[in-house]
Amino acid sequence: MSKRRNCMVNEQVAAMPPSGIRRFFDLVQEMEEVISLGVGEPDFPTPWKICDAAVDAMRHGRTSYTSNAGLLELREAIAEDLYRRYGVQYDPATEIMITAGVSEGMDVAMRVLLNRGDEVIVPQPCYVSYMPCVELAGGCAVPLQTSEQNEFKLLPDALSAAVTERTRALVIGYPNNPTGAVMSRADLLPIAKLADRHDLVVISDEIYAHLTYNGSHTCFASLPGMKERTLLLNGFSKAYAMTGWRLGYACGPAEVIEAMVRIHGYTALCSSIIAQFGALEALRNCEAEMRAMVQAYDERRRMFVKGLNDIGLPCFEPKGAFYAFPSIRSTGLASDEFARRLLFEEKVAVVPGTAFGASGEGFVRCTYATGMDQLKEALDRIARFLERLRH
Amino acid sequence: MQLQRLLEILEHEGPRPTEELATRLGCSTQEVEEALAEARRRGWLLRYSALINWEKLDVPRVFAFIEVEATPEHGTGFDHLADYIGRFEEVHSVYLMSGRADLTVVVQGTDFREIARFVAEKLAPTPGVKATATSFVLKTYKMEGELLTDQPGNSRLAVSP
Numbered sequence A: 001m002s003k004r005r006n007c008m009v010n011e012q013v014a015a016m017p018p019s020g021i022r023r024f025f026d027l028v029q030e031m032e033e034v035i036s037l038g039v040g041e042p043d044f045p046t047p048w049k050i051c052d053a054a055v056d057a058m059r060h061g062r063t064s065y066t067s068n069a070g071l072l073e074l075r076e077a078i079a080e081d082l083y084r085r086y087g088v089q090y091d092p093a094t095e096i097m098i099t100a101g102v103s104e105g106m107d108v109a110m111r112v113l114l115n116r117g118d119e120v121i122v123p124q125p126c127y128v129s130y131m132p133c134v135e136l137a138g139g140c141a142v143p144l145q146t147s148e149q150n151e152f153k154l155l156p157d158a159l160s161a162a163v164t165e166r167t168r169a170l171v172i173g174y175p176n177n178p179t180g181a182v183m184s185r186a187d188l189l190p191i192a193k194l195a196d197r198h199d200l201v202v203i204s205d206e207i208y209a210h211l212t213y214n215g216s217h218t219c220f221a222s223l224p225g226m227k228e229r230t231l232l233l234n235g236f237s238k239a240y241a242m243t244g245w246r247l248g249y250a251c252g253p254a255e256v257i258e259a260m261v262r263i264h265g266y267t268a269l270c271s272s273i274i275a276q277f278g279a280l281e282a283l284r285n286c287e288a289e290m291r292a293m294v295q296a297y298d299e300r301r302r303m304f305v306k307g308l309n310d311i312g313l314p315c316f317e318p319k320g321a322f323y324a325f326p327s328i329r330s331t332g333l334a335s336d337e338f339a340r341r342l343l344f345e346e347k348v349a350v351v352p353g354t355a356f357g358a359s360g361e362g363f364v365r366c367t368y369a370t371g372m373d374q375l376k377e378a379l380d381r382i383a384r385f386l387e388r389l390r391h
Numbered sequence B: 001m002q003l004q005r006l007l008e009i010l011e012h013e014g015p016r017p018t019e020e021l022a023t024r025l026g027c028s029t030q031e032v033e034e035a036l037a038e039a040r041r042r043g044w045l046l047r048y049s050a051l052i053n054w055e056k057l058d059v060p061r062v063f064a065f066i067e068v069e070a071t072p073e074h075g076t077g078f079d080h081l082a083d084y085i086g087r088f089e090e091v092h093s094v095y096l097m098s099g100r101a102d103l104t105v106v107v108q109g110t111d112f113r114e115i116a117r118f119v120a121e122k123l124a125p126t127p128g129v130k131a132t133a134t135s136f137v138l139k140t141y142k143m144e145g146e147l148l149t150d151q152p153g154n155s156r157l158a159v160s161p
C-alpha cells in the first residue's frame, strides 16, 4: 500500500489563512435586518444596455470560445479607451488580454513575473488578494505599511527602504480598497523613478480608476518610461457595476502578455464571450450611465464622510473608490472587536481594517455604495453605539 | 454650485434637507438656499410631488391619451386653445406635437365614462377642435422614469472583499 499523506491539501495552501472578510461574512449571514456597509461592490444593477448586448450576443449564437486573449474587438475598444483617457498606447494584438476580472489578472501576472523567492513589495492596507497571489506563485510578499498621516499613500522613502537585492516587483492599487486613498501624478513620479532605479516591475491595479473624485486618475503606465515596466490591471466590475460578470483585462509588455495568455489559455481557455460582448457595449455606449453612478457615489461620499466626522469617528477624506476608512482609535477598541460589537449591538456591518493588513488596525472599512437613507440610518446607529461606549 | 444636479436630485428624490444638499454638492447651505429661491422665482422649480402607483391601490383612476386635431389661430397658433383646454381639472397635461395630431391631451378620471363625457361634452365641442382620437391607458409599466414591473431583489452579499 502506498504511503498516505495525512492531509489532502497542499501544505502551503493548508497554511494559508482565510481572508478576514470571509470570517466576518459568516457572522453576518446569520443575522437579520443588518445594514451592511461591508460590501465591496456597487449597489446599482448593471446598466440595461450592457445586459441587453449580452442577451443579444447569445440570441445571435455568439456563445463559442474566443481566442485565448479575448475578442480582438474588445481589446481594440480597451486600447482606444486607455488612449483617450490617459494617452497610453497599447497594441490590442499583443499587449492586451482579457481576464476573469482583475482577480485572475493578478494571479496570472504573479505566476508569469516571479521566480521562486522573488520579493514583491505590497503597500498595506490593500485588497486581500495581493499577498496570497504572490505567495502562491512562489514569491515572497513584503508588506509595507502606509499610514493615515500620509493619507495612506506610498512614500518614496518607505519604498526605498523596503527594496532589497531580491525585490522584483511592486504592487500598487490606487484608488485604494480599503482606504479610498488616491495617488496623483506628482505622488507617483518619484515612485516611477525608484521603479526605474531598482528595475522593478510595477503591477498597478486600477480597478477604481473611474471612481476618482475631484481630480482625475493617473494611469501609472502613462508616466514617462513606465509603460515598459508596468503591468496594468483593470476591469469592468466597479465602474460599470459588473462584478458578477467576471471580466477584466491586463495590459503590459508583449512578452509578459504573451506568457500570461499562455497560462490563461491552459487554465481558463478564454473569458466568457457573453461577458465580453457586454463589456464591449460598456466601453462603447455607457459613459453617461457610468458617470451618473460616479456622481451618486461622490454625493454619498461627501455626506457619509462628513457624517462620520460629525459623530466622532475621524475619517480622512477618501478621494477614490467607494470606501470610507474612519479611525476608531478613540473608542479604545481593536478593529475586530469594534466591528463585532457594532454588528451585534446595532446591526451595522463594517469590515475590520485588519482584514487588509496590519496597518488597518484602528480603522474599519465602510462602503458607501449604499442608498442614502441606509447610510443615514447606519450613521445614527453608529452614533448610538459610540454614545453607549462613552458611558 | 451645480444647479442642474441640484434640480435633478429634487426631481428624483423630492425635498431633501438643505444641509444634506449642500454636503452632497460640496457647497454652502447658503448657496443651496439661494439657488432654490432663484429656481422658485424663475419658475424652474414648480412644486414637489410624490409618485404614487395607484394601480396597486383600489383607488379608481383612469388615464386617456387624446390626440386632438385643431385649427391654429393667426399669430398665436395653438397657444390659446391649449391654454383653454389645460384649465379643465380633468386635464393632466397638454402637449403640442409633431406628427399627425396637433395636440396631445392627457386626461385623468375615475372611470371610462367620466372621460368619455369630458371628451364628448367639453373637449370635442370646443371651437377650434376639429377631431379627437381617444386612447385609454390599460396598464402602466413605467412612469416618470420609474419601472413598475416587478424588480428582482438585490442579491448582493452582506460582506465581500
Ligand SMILES: Cc1ncc(COP(=O)(O)O)c(C=O)c1O
Residues within 6 Å of the ligand: A040, A100, A101, A102, A103, A104, A127, A173, A176, A177, A205, A207, A234, A235, A236, A237, A243, A246, A247, A248, B161
Ligand atoms: C482593489 C481591488 N482589486 C481587484 C478586485 C477584484 O476585481 P474583479 O472583480 O475584477 O476580479 C477588487 C474587488 O473588490 C478590488 O477592490
